[in-house]
Structures are given as C-alpha cells and as structure tokens.
Amino acid sequence: GENVEQHPSTLSVQEGDSAVIKCTYSDSASNYFPWYKQELGKRPQLIIDIRSNVGEKKDQRIAVTLNKTAKHFSLHITETQPEDSAVYFCAASPNNFNKFYFGSGTKLNVKP
Amino acid sequence: NAGVTQTPKFQVLKTGQSMTLQCAQDMNHEYMSWYRQDPGMGLRLIHYSVGAGITDQGEVPNGYNVSRSTTEDFPLRLLSAAPSQTSVYFCASSTRGASGNSPLHFGNGTRLTVT
Numbered sequence A: 001g002e003n004v005e006q007h008p009s010t011l012s013v014q015e016g017d018s019a020v021i022k023c024t025y026s027d028s029a030s031n032y033f034p035w036y037k038q039e040l041g042k043r044p045q046l047i048i049d050i051r052s053n054v055g056e057k058k059d060q061r062i063a064v065t066l067n068k069t070a071k072h073f074s075l076h077i078t079e080t081q082p083e084d085s086a087v088y089f090c091a092a093s094p095n096n097f098n099k100f101y102f103g104s105g106t107k108l109n110v111k112p
Numbered sequence B: 001n002a003g004v005t006q007t008p009k010f011q012v013l014k015t016g017q018s019m020t021l022q023c024a025q026d027m028n029h030e031y032m033s034w035y036r037q038d039p040g041m042g043l044r045l046i047h048y049s050v051g052a053g054i055t056d057q058g059e060v061p062n063g064y065n066v067s068r069s070t071t072e073d074f075p076l077r078l079l080s081a082a083p084s085q086t087s088v089y090f091c092a093s094s095t096r097g098a099s100g101n102s103p104l105h106f107g108n109g110t111r112l113t114v115t
Helices: none
Strands: A004-007 A010-014 A019-025 A032-038 A045-051 A056-059 A062-067 A072-077 A086-092 A106-111 B004-007 B010-013 B019-025 B031-037 B043-051 B054-057 B064-066 B076-078 B087-094 B110-114
Touching: A004 A086, A010 A019, A019 A086, A019 A106, A032 A062, A045 A056, A045 A062, A072 A086, B004 B087, B010 B019, B019 B031, B019 B087, B043 B064
Parallel strands: A010 A106, B010 B110
Antiparallel strands: A004 A019, A019 A072, A032 A045, A032 A086, A056 A062, A062 A072, A086 A106, B004 B019, B019 B076, B031 B043, B031 B087, B043 B054, B064 B076, B087 B110
C-alpha cells in the first residue's frame, strides 16, 4: 500500500518567518494530496489540497507544491503567526474511493 | 448541518469488553471511514465504506467491525477491547467529487482508554 513520510516532526519558527513541511509518497497512482491542520484536542481540518495535474496551488499565506516525478509535495506557510501553531498532516490518496494515507505529522510552533 | 457527529466523546473500557462507537453524517456523503490517531503515527485507516451495504478494510482492521446499513450511519464495533486499542478515533465522510477524490470531513473524535 501507499507509504507517506513527513518531515520534520517538529518545527519552531519566529513569528513572521516562513515554514516548510515536506512529504514523500511511494505509490505513483496517488493523485490527490490534502493538508490538514489539527489544533490541540480538536479534529483535523483541511487547509489546502492539490491534485496530480497541478504543480502548485496558493491560498493567501499558504501554498502547496507537488513534484510527481520525485513523488514529493510540500506545504509552505509565509508570514507565520502564533495562531498557525498546530500539528500539520499531509495525506495521499491513490484511488477514487477516498482512502487516505497520512504522514506522521509536524508540530509547528510559532514564537511571538 | 451538524456535519459528522461522533459519540461518545470519551470512553474507558476494561480489557475484553465490547462497545460501539457511533458516527452519523447529515451531508449525504457516499464515503465514510474510521481512522485511529496515535502519538507520532498520524492517522491510520481502520475501515471504510463507499456506500450503504459496502464496507472494506483499511490499514489496521484487526479487532474492529463495521457495517453501513444507511447512508448516514457508520458505527465502529470493538469486539474485545485490548490496551493496544487505546487511541483517539475519528470518523470521516466525503463525497464523490467531479474531479475525483474530495476532502475528508472529520467528526470531533472519541478518546478511548482500555485498561
């Protein structure tokens, strides 16, 4: 089955700096890659997603890039704010039945 | 819309006990799934369903049963609880999008402790 690896496991940045989280996947059939943000004690919530026919997608301070050849995708957060502090998960889906395989998560700490 | 509703929020079981985690969605989504979340391991798929009457196994199905008799409901049964099943359980639903896969909508989770 699909295997998703996520790095780093923890990331600490100063407010205003950029943060980058990277994921790799193993199954070349994966075609949909969402990113979720999870605050402590809460459910994961979608922040951005990208499909395999697109190389980059941006939504205000958040962007995701996808390199299908290298099988990796990354989350970029610019001008970080303390409210960006949370755990971020990447995921990959290799079929159209909405089965998802998640990375192990990155705990982002934005210091004021 | 309430979205995805999970009950209970917290549960403590003794080893060997059985119980059912409830999940209901009011968005008329075709797909429903159960994930467990353990520290440092992300979310792992237990079972999923592509429609009423159809279920299949995910990555970690052992010790769990599911059924989907209606579009709205997707309960998860623990047959004989073990300490290794201590985890946070999330139910999720999604729809069959025109472009393929679509995002998961998660419930608020059930925190289960097995002693």
